[in-house]
Amino acid sequence: MPKRRDVLKLGAVAGGLGMASSGALARGAVPQSGLVFPQGFTPSIFERPSPPSTPFKDPLYRMPVAQPVSPELLTPSPDGRRHQRFYDFPPAKYYREVIAERRWRYHSDPPYADGSWSYTMNGAIPGPTYHAYYGEPAFVRRVNQLPDIGQGKVPFALPSTTMHMHNGHTASESDGIPTDFMNPGEFWDHHYANFPAGFDNREIMNTLWYHDHRLDFTAPNVYAGLSGFYLLFDELDSNNENDPNPNAFRLPSGEYDIPMIFHDVQFSEDGQAIFDFFAAGESPSVTEKSPTDSSPSTIYKGTDNITLFGMLGDKITVNRIIQPFLDVEARKYRFRLLNGGPSRFYNFWLRLERADGTVVDSHPGLKFYIVSNDGNLLPEPIESENVEVWVANRYDVIVDFSAFAPGDKVYLVNRMDMRRDGAGPTGRLLDEGELAMRFDVMPAVGEDPSRIPDFMRELPDINMDEVRRERTWVFDYDNGLWTVNGKLMDANRIDANIEQGSAEIWTIRNAGNTWAHPIHTHFEEFQILEVNGRPVKDGDLLRARKDIIELGPNMEIKFFGRWRDFFGTHVMHCHNVVHEDHEMMIQWRIVPPGQGD
Amino acid sequence: MSRTDNTISEEETLRIQSRRKLLAGFSLTAAASLPALALGSMPAHMIEQRAARVIDRSRNQGFPDTRVTAHTGEVFRFYDDLVHERVVLINFMSIKREPDLPITRNMARLVKGFGDRIGRDIHVFSISYDESDTPARLAEFAESFDAPAGWKFLSTTPEDVIALGYRLYRTEGRFRSAMHSDLIHFGNASVGLWGTMSAEISDVEFAMQRVTSVMPRNATAGAQLRRAGPRRVDSEGPVIHHRDCVGNRSGES
Numbered sequence: 133m134p135k136r137r138d139v140l141k142l143g144a145v146a147g148g149l150g151m152a153s154s155g156a157l158a159r160g161a162v163p164q165s166g167l168v169f170p171q172g173f174t175p176s177i178f179e180r181p182s183p184p185s186t187p188f189k190d191p192l193y194r195m196p197v198a199q200p201v202s203p204e205l206l207t208p209s210p211d212g213r214r215h216q217r218f219y220d221f222p223p224a225k226y227y228r229e230v231i232a233e234r235r236w237r238y239h240s241d242p243p244y245a246d247g248s249w250s251y252t253m254n255g256a257i258p259g260p261t262y263h264a265y266y267g268e269p270a271f272v273r274r275v276n277q278l279p280d281i282g283q284g285k286v287p288f289a290l291p292s293t294t295m296h297m298h299n300g301h302t303a304s305e306s307d308g309i310p311t312d313f314m315n316p317g318e319f320w321d322h323h324y325a326n327f328p329a330g331f332d333n334r335e336i337m338n339t340l341w342y343h344d345h346r347l348d349f350t351a352p353n354v355y356a357g358l359s360g361f362y363l364l365f366d367e368l369d370s371n372n373e374n375d376p377n378p379n380a381f382r383l384p385s386g387e388y389d390i391p392m393i394f395h396d397v398q399f400s401e402d403g404q405a406i407f408d409f410f411a412a413g414e415s416p417s418v419t420e421k422s423p424t425d426s427s428p429s430t431i432y433k434g435t436d437n438i439t440l441f442g443m444l445g446d447k448i449t450v451n452r453i454i455q456p457f458l459d460v461e462a463r464k465y466r467f468r469l470l471n472g473g474p475s476r477f478y479n480f481w482l483r484l485e486r487a488d489g490t491v492v493d494s495h496p497g498l499k500f501y502i503v504s505n506d507g508n509l510l511p512e513p514i515e516s517e518n519v520e521v522w523v524a525n526r527y528d529v530i531v532d533f534s535a536f537a538p539g540d541k542v543y544l545v546n547r548m549d550m551r552r553d554g555a556g557p558t559g560r561l562l563d564e565g566e567l568a569m570r571f572d573v574m575p576a577v578g579e580d581p582s583r584i585p586d587f588m589r590e591l592p593d594i595n596m597d598e599v600r601r602e603r604t605w606v607f608d609y610d611n612g613l614w615t616v617n618g619k620l621m622d623a624n625r626i627d628a629n630i631e632q633g634s635a636e637i638w639t640i641r642n643a644g645n646t647w648a649h650p651i652h653t654h655f656e657e658f659q660i661l662e663v664n665g666r667p668v669k670d671g672d673l674l675r676a677r678k679d680i681i682e683l684g685p686n687m688e689i690k691f692f693g694r695w696r697d698f699f700g701t702h703v704m705h706c707h708n709v710v711h712e713d714h715e716m717m718i719q720w721r722i723v724p725p726g727q728g729d
Numbered sequence: 730m731s732r733t734d735n736t737i738s739e740e741e742t743l744r745i746q747s748r749r750k751l752l753a754g755f756s757l758t759a760a761a762s763l764p765a766l767a768l769g770s771m772p773a774h775m776i777e778q779r780a781a782r783v784i785d786r787s788r789n790q791g792f793p794d795t796r797v798t799a800h801t802g803e804v805f806r807f808y809d810d811l812v813h814e815r816v817v818l819i820n821f822m823s824i825k826r827e828p829d830l831p832i833t834r835n836m837a838r839l840v841k842g843f844g845d846r847i848g849r850d851i852h853v854f855s856i857s858y859d860e861s862d863t864p865a866r867l868a869e870f871a872e873s874f875d876a877p878a879g880w881k882f883l884s885t886t887p888e889d890v891i892a893l894g895y896r897l898y899r900t901e902g903r904f905r906s907a908m909h910s911d912l913i914h915f916g917n918a919s920v921g922l923w924g925t926m927s928a929e930i931s932d933v934e935f936a937m938q939r940v941t942s943v944m945p946r947n948a949t950a951g952a953q954l955r956r957a958g959p960r961r962v963d964s965e966g967p968v969i970h971h972r973d974c975v976g977n978r979s980g981e982s
Contacts, residue, residue: 207954214959275954281945282920290922292942304971305959311935311970314957315946321959348924348939613912620912623939623969624931701968715927721968 177446182399185239185447185454188570192456195360195391198260200225206273210321216303216698221325223271227262229253231293232277233284236357238447239454243403249285250357250405250452251278251293251344257452258393258472259342259360264326266336266366272322276314288407289349289356291316296345297362298524299337299507299657299679301329304700307654310347310717311623311701326364329656330696334592335677336366337657339468339507339526341393347623351443351474351709352407354395357452359472361391368589369509373582383503384466384530384582391468394521394568395452396445396476407443441647442475442554442710448546448568457570460542463580464532466503473523474709477557477648479548481518481565482531487539497535498542501584504528505676508657509588514673520548522650522682524707530584533573542571554710556648556685591677594659594692598635600728603628607651607683607706607716608643614706614716621705621717628720630695631728637661640681641688649711651681653704655722658693680707695722789813792918795889797856800867800882807893811881812918816851816944819914820928821894822882823859824870832911832928837874839913839940842933848879851940856883858890917943932967 203210203226210226212218235247236257253259264270278284278291292315296308305312306322314320328335344350344358365371373385383389400406447454471478482498485491492498502514507526519527536542547565549558608615617627630636638658640651657677660668664687668674681689705717794808805811818839822832833855840847847853857867867882876882885893897914913930916923922943930936959971966972 208956211961213961213963216962276957280947281917281922281943283945287921290942305962309970312958312972313942315942317946317952318955318957320957348926348942620927622927622929622931623935625929626968701970715925719969 177398177444182397182445182447183241183243183401183403185241185244187455187567188457190240190453190456192390192392192458192569193256193258193451193453195256195258195261195451198227198229198254198262201228202226203271210271210273214321215306215323216700217325218323221269221323221327223323224268225264225270227270227272229259229272229274229295230255230277231274231295231358233279233286233291236452238397238399238403238405238449238452243401244399244454246403248399248403248405251286251289251291251353252357253360257357257359259358261360261391262342262362263371264324264362264364266326266328266364269326270324272324273319274314274322275319276316278316280316286356286405289352290346292349293344293346293353293358294320295322295342295358296654297322297324298341298343298652299654300324300340300362301327301335301337301656301697303698304702304722307702308342308345309654309701309703309719310345310350313346324362330592330694332592333366334590335657336364336369336589337508337677338364338366338369338504339391339470339528340364341470341472341507341524341526343472348713351713354472354709355397355405355407355443355474359393359395361393361468361470363391363468381509381585381588382581382583383528383585384464384580388461388464388582389466389468390458391470392450392569393452393470393472394478395449395472395474397447397449397454398445399447441551442556442708444476444550444552444554448566450544450569455567455569457572459574460533460571461574461576462534462536462538463576464530464534464582464584466528466530466582468507468526468528469519469521470526471521471523473707475523475554476550477523477548477650478521478546478568479518479557479561480521480568481545481547483543483545483567484536485541485543487537495535497532500527500529500531502527502529502673503584503588505673506657506678506680508677510673510676511590512587512671513584514671516673518547520682522648522680522707523709524650524652524680525682531571532584533571534576534580536573538573538575540573542573544568544571551646554708556646556708591659591675594661595635596692598694599637599692600631600634602637602639604639604641605704605718606641606643607649609647614711614714616704616716616718619718620715621719623719625719626701626721627718629723629727629729630720631725632699632722633694633696633725634728635692635694637690637692639688639690640683642683642686645685648685648708649681649683649716650707651683651704652679652707653693653720654679654702655698656694656696658691660689660691662688662690664688698722699724793889793892795885795892797883797885797889798864800864800871800876800884802864802868805883807883807885808918811852811854814919816917816919816940817915818851818853818940819897819916820855820912821858821890821897822855823857824862824866825859827870830911830928832913833870833874835928835930836880836913837876838930838933839936840874840877840880842937843940847877850944851879853880854883855880856885856890856893858894860884860887915940915943932969935967935969 234252236250237247238244250257274295292313294308294313340362342360342362344353346353368381370380371385373382397405450456484495499517500519545565546568547562549560549562551558606617660674699722701721703717703719705712789808792808794806797807798804820832871882911928912925913928914925926939958973960966960973
């Protein structure tokens, strides 16, 4: 087994290209839902960049911890008959979350200072951070108070939402599947049982998030604001760095445990978020037809800049603040890094700027101790100079600022070079990269009782005897739309009936040779067996419980998964949410033994 | 009236259409390759300029405002006359391919589901991409589906069909080969919300709900909160969702 001091390099590639950007004529904004837009147009961030903002001017937003309410305040009353196993897991805490349109200040410079209209949760974005504990089931009533169609100030989003608990071991009716949406004036009750899958403590998860999953409109709705954290604690990852329990991990906690969600956003001249695939760009080109071809469709040929592939914003926001700063003490911190999308991937590195202005890229303190993959604590921490975060990936990392002196500034640098069209990385590593945020090192206040444990959670056993069948899912592209096994998402079609209590092996294949897909399947974590036919070795960051597959071009991944404890319909989809909305999704269902396909 | 991009496009369209009429009289073989003939008379750079003009991204939500002929014989501007300020359903079809790709049959189920809302709240446009689908043939086709007045079967020049398709995904020079990858587009042009769904519709009520999701609900302000779901575990309902009382607003528990 590798020691945590072994440095793992994640796909670092030599060389680099700067971000291309061109000034061009500004055009009037066209409201777009992102659902119907043509190919062949240059992404508008290259044509109409967001207004400038002073970097590192505003502090990082620290989301409040969600506060429970008395169940008597919920009218009508919670109804256990609407939830599977409600009485096995009676809620210990009740919450009420109101989704409404409000202004949110992404930055204090004009034009941002007046606030950008957003879909907020309890008045803010990201939404409140839930602190949940294993053994303490929670109940969340979500209320849709968004304005009716045509009445709202966010032109691109749909005021109809379903909130998915990403990687929760949650029954279908509380999972927030795409079809379980609520319209303005409606509410939906979510029951989170907060027990590990199969009652196996090795299945305990820690960093979860919630986000909109509305059928057809996930990309614009998440972009408009609908995302937040749901943290689960247990007796080992106990939210207490002073925990007297000798087995507790004592990871940095409280003020020193900071969830960070990254969204890249584009803004209009008046500081409003825009979701806009239209911009002055290259015109579609035309090719001559063959004289024998009577099909009218070969006349036009798209350009290279196909916008259907993704939505890239040009302002990187952390907890919905553009390029924030954070005062940190010279001690250890746990940062929960989450890429909230819609389409940009990140490759984060650290860079040091000394008080005298010297910039240092190589320093022993400039590294991450990666403690989780997709929010699940690893068998052992992995030490790395960088961490690659695809959409919906969650990596908990520990950064030890005690290596730095007060007055030092440490930057979080994104060096991922994305294709202009948003469909995936170019494969190049940017030299300079973009500075996502800055940590300003202050003297430590008192001792640092937190630890980086040598060992954390063992992986559950993989038992091939449990495997009932194998399935293959091929992710591809067909004439403008994204397909799975050649098909578009059809909400009325169940693509797999899986027997409860069984295990299956799924092969996930990318039939494309240029685009990349973060593939997410709901409900239970899986373990990757093979990447392109090669087994995943101990000590690899992929040797983990995961719910996202980083499916690069031409890649094929095989995983082992189990489906336990509940019945019902869930989905698997590409988490580049533009791809998802454009039909790259399947539905699967957990059925009683003997009824599977 | 000054010559705008639109009027230039229309003049071109009229010229092309009159040439097609002339050519159509000559032979059946000519009819098979009409687009080639029609476009063969235009230099490539002109077609390119035209494509850029027809898809004007700065207005009409990028929809080409092309001249289209309905199966009724009426001539419209696609965006200004038919889409602007409306909730619409749009699909592409051809009479010839309907047996293999029954898009119109599925659209007809959706249209039937909406009943008298079609033509009043929702307008439906089926655009033929087959140049042999003349307004007369489309009229016959429409009748076979009992198409109400709010459902129009449109034809236009091949290049304008492509421009429309370009705006609505049909872009890469090949038609989708199978039903499961064809689409019905729905949208509310007055607010700019657009969606798509697979043209394979197995649950009409749910498909209708997707369409009405882009329409104002005109909920009464201050009305009591309504439970959207989940419905009771022991209640009957579709496996694909847990909404309570789909399709109506009387779900208050």
